[in-house]
Amino acid sequence: MKKKIIYTILLSGTSGFVSAQDIPADTTAEKLSQPSKTSYYIEPGSYGTKRETDPPSYIRELGKTGIKGAEKIDWLDVGLDYRARFEVRHNDLRREVITTDYPLLLRSRAYIGIKNIIDPFRAVIEFEDAHRVNGKFAPDNRDFNRAELIQAYAELHFKNALGKDDLGNSRALFIRFGRQAFEFTDRRLIGLNRWRNTTNNFLGLRTTLGQEKNDWQLDLLALRPINRLIDEFDKTDNNRDFWAVIGHWRKWSDALTIEPYYLGLKQRPAAANNNRERIIHSPGIRFYGWFNSNHINYDFTYTQQFGEDNGLDHNAYAVTAEVGYKFQQIKSKPRVSLFYGHVSGDKDPNDNVNNRFERFFGFARPWSSDDYVIPENIITPKLKLEFEPVKGVKFDGGYSFYWLASSTDRFNNLLAGSNNRDVTGNSGTFLGHGLDARVRFVPTKFIDANIGYTHYTMGEFVQNRQEAALNEHATSSDFFYIELSFNAFDMFKK
Template structure:
């Protein structure tokens, strides 16, 4: 059986390559004969799926800071930023109270130092983080609080000449990295740093990458232990969990389609810290995205199958997301209108020997809901979004807004974030219904000055039968709606001193 699963995995990862070799001639007829691109990479354009750069965009090369583009200055990467977010949450359904008002001040600071080029093939980086919270009516948790700790600290062996360049002339670098690190993969729904949250997902272990975003193909390999965020002590790796991944990227025809097959594995040994639960969750996924020629339509589709075992139950879960959007490219504000549907399975029968609850691994929850209520498990979530940009006195302003609906995929499984979790978020009988609610959200982002990013947002959530019924069971009353308002300011210190010519 084990050999059979390994064979299926190899066939899954190899299938796109075998298929492409047979269809390359056909696709070349569709692609323009003379490709003037400098890179194969095409952004998906789907909402909330754009990965953070590596290093992240707050990091600048020293040559950018001092205005010297020579090779003498390009060996050092530096970054320093601080973010403050003020939040008001009214009737937050994640809390055990039905009615509540909570005012939070969240502070996040990051500092980064990276060495490149000068000692090749040896490179490395270290990133410090500090996350704190003021005010708040509820006990602090590691989503908001993680005082001074190391986010990243790794050494790297980097080669950019051992593999031939791609057809566009881009180098195909290879690196092997070990240490503590943070990264985002595929569409961020399963592996993400979670930049919106006040604290960061990170890992300890090995990462190998062949190729880069510019190339026609690229492979990523991960073998990691998740880092446990401790609000009272230094963070430590969870040695009871092992997370591994093989992720492929095929971009040769990226002006039509980008194809990303992947395999993810989470193995957990039973221990006191995890409630003596052993797990072995395997995932096979395939993402397809691109543009439909020059029509302005773009799409992003993913399907995921999970198997293995979850605490002695057979794991059999599924997830799928699909988004199609239209960008009005010839208009001044470049608006994009999109429709999205997301599905992640929930456990159908709590009394059988099968677990159907989708495992979201270490994903980014915010694309599912602006108020952080929804995560990628036991959910059906259709939504429509409108995005556009404008200029006000030479300042670029980006706006996005949308309307979202939410149902449980299984009425007998939990709504993870409701009423503090545990017994309050699940009705084993299914009599509480499946409709969670619907919400409107809006966000405005702009830079009043080059070193200060401003982010203002609002979300209004209207509760429906499942939320209302569960609140009634716990508190004897329910709130018909909730509100979330925030103002976020991000200050990049190095942009302030950056020299321009």
């Protein structure tokens, strides 16, 4: 220690240049031991916004699975995943009856991807089988999608098409066509919906310039959504076109990442959509980052919408904001965060303007752990706590409050979508408040466990609408679950 102090004093008083060989050996080694930056991408760290990887996180390169004799196969990606989640849902406000349900949700996925060996051509096929047992309610496409092809695309992948960035990372270019599933920005507008038993997917074209490691990246999408059919092969919705331009600027990612985007949806009138014609334009921007030695992080988004909705002008918006503090000096790395979300609802059912926000194909679970709330006509502040008390055991929990942004618009998920709006505004705006907690850990190398609980206290709007529809109401609801995910190819890991 004394040696370093003396050296610092001498160095500060030196008028000439100091070369590497003039620096004491221990100081040089200390400097060289610091990891160099190899990627511009920095994870936002905000709650519930981490995107699924591409390929999905359950996928393994065959040569790295530990299977004897497959060590040199670096051109084949494989995946075989099985998930089971047992739920207890007491007084679920999404249902048209006040009761307790004990469903068991089961989902299997299988994936094969070819890369490298015949570049630039690549291909992916992914299957899914999802269903529910022991539930009280009729099958729906949230829980059921039997023996379905969720991805099947061909890709032209050019690793070095656009040169390299300043860190030496190649700027790739790839073009994909076929059935695809992916996530963008904070997942609230385009997400796989991994929590749900079934998956969002599309048919169409995706072009990406750059990769996640680069200082900039641009994604171009021209797609049609896939309609999930319970016992039939899923079909493309030819009445809806969805397109997007999504940018990523990471040059300053140590403090700031910027993601501007433009999403568009055109719906042609048809019997399947009640002859409703729409065109929605949705520009927005997200910016996030860390500062104060990675103690404080922030994540802000703003999305504006305009267009036409079946003869009405469409004018809506959504704002999300989160600020968190991570105690880096504490071994369990606890993080405390405050979140605020405000998503517009229709202000006046009798005017010629629709103010209800179009949620596109987003992921609802970050809005509420019991799946009650979606980004539509909602105001919600949240307090969250995350930490890792023991290595490999992750805990998070929080408290949330919910209000309608407009008292005359609906609460979408209430009562299965019926009796969920009071156009007079006399049912109030308070939807309720709730506590949520979960713990995640890995009991074995090939099984992930997830256990959670939510207690929700019904607000005046929920109770008033339940009374109007059912002649009774619940004062609270409870949701408990145990989820186990099994990855077959991790069984071979050493």
